[in-house]
Amino acid sequence: xxxxxxxxxxxxxxxxxxxxxxxxxxxxxxxxxxxxxxxxxxxxxxxxxxxxxxxxxxxxxxxxxxxxxxxxxxxxxxxxxxxxxxxxxxxxxxxxxxxxxxxxxxxxxxxxxxxxxxxxxxxxxxxxxxxxxxxxxxxxxxxxxxxxxxxxxxxxxxxxxxxxxxxxxxxxxxxxxxxxxxxxxxxxxxxxxxxxxxxxxxxxxxxxxxxxxxxxxx
Amino acid sequence: xxxxxxxxxxxxxxxxxxxxxxxxxxxxxxxxxxxxxxxxxxxxxxxxxxxxxxxxxxxxxxxxxxxxxxxxxxxxxxxxxxxxxxxxxxxxxxxxxxxxxxxxxxxxxxxxxxxxxxxxxxxxxxxxxxxxxxxxxxxxxxxxxxxxxxxxxxxxxxxxxxxxxxxxxxxxxxxxxxxxxxxxxxxxxxxxxxxxxxxxxxxxxxxxxxxxxxxxxx
DNA sequence: TAGATTGTTAATCGATTAACAATC
DNA sequence: TAGATTGTTAATCGATTAACAATC
Numbered sequence: 424x425x426x427x428x429x430x431x432x433x434x435x436x437x438x439x440x441x442x443x444x445x446x447x448x449x450x451x452x453x454x455x456x457x458x459x460x461x462x463x464x465x466x467x468x469x470x471x472x473x474x475x476x477x478x479x480x481x482x483x484x485x486x487x488x489x490x491x492x493x494x495x496x497x498x499x500x501x502x503x504x505x506x507x508x509x510x511x512x513x514x515x516x517x518x519x520x521x522x523x524x525x526x527x528x529x530x531x532x533x534x535x536x537x538x539x540x541x542x543x544x545x546x547x548x549x550x551x552x553x554x555x556x557x558x559x560x561x562x563x564x565x566x567x568x569x570x571x572x573x574x575x576x577x578x579x580x581x582x583x584x585x586x587x588x589x590x591x592x593x594x595x596x597x598x599x600x601x602x603x604x605x606x607x608x609x610x611x612x613x614x615x616x617x618x619x620x621x622x623x624x625x626x627x628x629x630x631x632x633x634x635x636x637x638x639x640x641x
Numbered sequence: 642x643x644x645x646x647x648x649x650x651x652x653x654x655x656x657x658x659x660x661x662x663x664x665x666x667x668x669x670x671x672x673x674x675x676x677x678x679x680x681x682x683x684x685x686x687x688x689x690x691x692x693x694x695x696x697x698x699x700x701x702x703x704x705x706x707x708x709x710x711x712x713x714x715x716x717x718x719x720x721x722x723x724x725x726x727x728x729x730x731x732x733x734x735x736x737x738x739x740x741x742x743x744x745x746x747x748x749x750x751x752x753x754x755x756x757x758x759x760x761x762x763x764x765x766x767x768x769x770x771x772x773x774x775x776x777x778x779x780x781x782x783x784x785x786x787x788x789x790x791x792x793x794x795x796x797x798x799x800x801x802x803x804x805x806x807x808x809x810x811x812x813x814x815x816x817x818x819x820x821x822x823x824x825x826x827x828x829x830x831x832x833x834x835x836x837x838x839x840x841x842x843x844x845x846x847x848x849x850x851x852x853x854x855x856x857x858x859x
Numbered sequence: 860t861a862g863a864t865t866g867t868t869a870a871t872c873g874a875t876t877a878a879c880a881a882t883c
Numbered sequence: 884t885a886g887a888t889t890g891t892t893a894a895t896c897g898a899t900t901a902a903c904a905a906t907c
Contacts, residue, residue, distance in 0.1 A: 429848075430873080430874070432873095432874070432875095433874095434841055434844050434845075435837075435841060437840070437841075437844065438834070438836070438837035438840040438841065439837065441840065442819070442837070456887080456888060456889085457888075457889075458888080467875075467876060467877090468876095468888095469875070469876050469877065469878095470874095470875065470876075472888095472889065472890065472891085473874090473875075473876090473890090473891085475890095476889090476890060476891075480889080480890065482888075482889050482890080483882090483883060483888080483889070484881070484882045484883045484887075484888050484889040484890080485882070485883045485886070485887045485888050485889075486883065486887080486888070486889085487887085487888065487889080488889090500844065501840045501843050501844045501847070502843040502844055502846060502847025502848070503840060503843050505847075507843065507846070515738065515741075516734050516735075516737045516738035516741055517734075517735070517738040519734045519738075520733065520734035520735040520737075520738050521835075523733075523734055524835070524836075526819070526836055527836065527839065530836065530839070530840070530843075531843075532839060532843075570846060571842070571846065594846050594849075595842050595845070595846045597838070597839065597842055601660070601744070609849060611842060611845040611846050611849075613838055613839075613841055613842035613845070615833070615835065615838050616656070617739075617742070617833065618656070618742075618744055618745070618748065619653075619656035619657065619660070620815070620831055620833050621745065621748070621750060621815065621831075622655070622656040622659065622719045622721060622748070623652055623653060623655075623656065623831055624789070624813050624815055624829060624831035625719050625720040625721050625725065625748075625749075625750075626652050626655065626718065626719045626720055627652075627813070627829040627831070628720060628725070628788060628789065628812050628813045628829050629719070629720025629723075630647075630720070631812075631827060631829075648897080648898070650897095650898070650899095651898090674863080674864060674865085675864075675865075676864080685899075685900060685901090686864095686900095687899070687900050687901065687902095688898095688899065688900075690864095690865065690866065690867085691866090691867085691898090691899075691900090693866095694865090694866060694867075698865080698866065700864075700865050700866080701864080701865070701906090701907060702863075702864050702865040702866080702905070702906045702907045703862070703863045703864050703865075703906070703907040704863080704864070704865085704907065705863085705864065705865080706865090862907105863906100863907085864905105864906090864907085865904105865905085865906080865907085866903105866904095866905080866906095867902100867903090867904090867905095868901105868902085868903085868904095869900105869901085869902075869903100870899105870900080870901070870902090871898100871899080871900070871901085872897105872898085872899070872900080873896105873897090873898080873899085874895100874896085874897080874898090875894105875895080875896070875897085876893105876894080876895070876896080877892105877893085877894070877895085878891100878892085878893075878894090879890105879891090879892085879893100880889105880890095880891090880892095881888105881889085881890080881891095882887100882888090882889080882890095883886105883887090883888085883889085
């Protein structure tokens with residue numbers, strides 16, 4: 424399908440382009456040059472053009488990029504132009520925070536159910552997603568065409584649940600557990616390790632950087 | 642203070658080293674070579690040695706690294722050997738999830754208070770952290786020596802709150818709002834953009850990679 | 860001492876930036 | 884057409900990996 428290997432760095436930047444294009448679109452901006460966009464986003468115009476040209480020529484010489492068109496094309500590249508059925512494993516605060524976030528639905532991520540071990544939560548419903556016992560996990564996945572699972576459980580049980588998920592045919596795990604999962608090569612794991620993020624912040628507060636440039640800040 | 646500029650990539654990897662060393666320590670492992678660690682972590686031994694040597698020679702030829710010692714040294718580098726006073730802006734599910742996460746306290750991040758606009762939440766207490774009105778923000782920060790603020794509010798209000806935070810002397814913002822903050826150069830912003838993480842996952846599910854190597858998986 | 864493994868220099872690889880011909 | 888700006892090649896920069904002398 425794809426012509427050549429796209430680097431992880433490029434993919435990481437796509438959602439940010441998407442966000443800025445969405446904002447431009449809401450502002451009513453119809454076209455934008457890589458130079459203007461680069462000034463807004465504080466990246467080089469070269470990088471924007473290089474990144475986009477990994478996926479095709481979306482611009483036009485002398486004109487720039489059509490905001491709405493580019494926005495839609497990036498949505499296609501990211502695969503958020505279609506629907507993904509999602510379940511959340513762990514109905515604690517983090518699981519509930521994810522379930523409550525309406526924007527995910529706007530991007531095509533439909534939360535179909537939540538699973539927990541705590542019987543007090545069974546039957547509770549968050550934005551239409553009901554909490555079930557983990558005993559029903561495999562059955563629900565196969566009967567409801569679930570592709571993505573968000574894992575918001577303690578790391579002690581994460582590996583075991585990840586194995587059950589992949590055996591049930593899950594294609595991707597959004598992993599909030601503080602551990603590295605072991606999965607078959609064709610299953611995607613996207614880690615959100617909050618404690619590692621907080622430690623990076625800690626490093627940076629503790630070793631305050633020099634000013635990035637000599638110019639003036641407004 | 643620091644001798645030379647440490648790259649962002651190196652800093653990003655430190656918390657993961659820290660996690661693995663903590664696990665090794667719990668397993669009772671006293672020493673480990675860069676080669677053994679590299680096999681566990683699935684990185685090159687060269688990278689481990691290069692990364693660590695940015696901060697000093699923690700190992701010993703012919704022996705390797707003392708697990709407990711290296712663990713403690715990385716804690717110092719990351720600044721998690723001391724205490725940081727934290728407040729959470731936004732007492733919704735995400736804010737509560739963070740407040741409830743006991744591990745942060747173990748790393749020296751003490752959650753001193755939460756702030757919200759919803760009067761129904763005022764007075765509520767989560768693991769000792771009370772929810773206050775945002776009206777009290779500046780006063781609380783200055784009176785309680787707060788260095789770090791976690792921002793778990795909608796993006797519409799994020800910029801305005803970020804400005805109030807930095808004007809009150811906050812040194813770092815852990816930003817969960819889906820927007821890029823504008824802060825003075827000496828204020829650290831660590832972004833956790835969950836929707837961007839989910840889009841990266843979406844890209845990878847939609848463009849399933851080829852197997853990373855030809856060997857066998859166990 | 861001999862073997863193991865670091866710390867560090869050198870080589871390679873990949874990503875970013877610059878430059879510019881193509882073209883709208 | 885002339886001006887603007889892309890798409891793309893070339894140059895630079897930085898990060899990763901390999902190699903090995905130093906040394907425990």
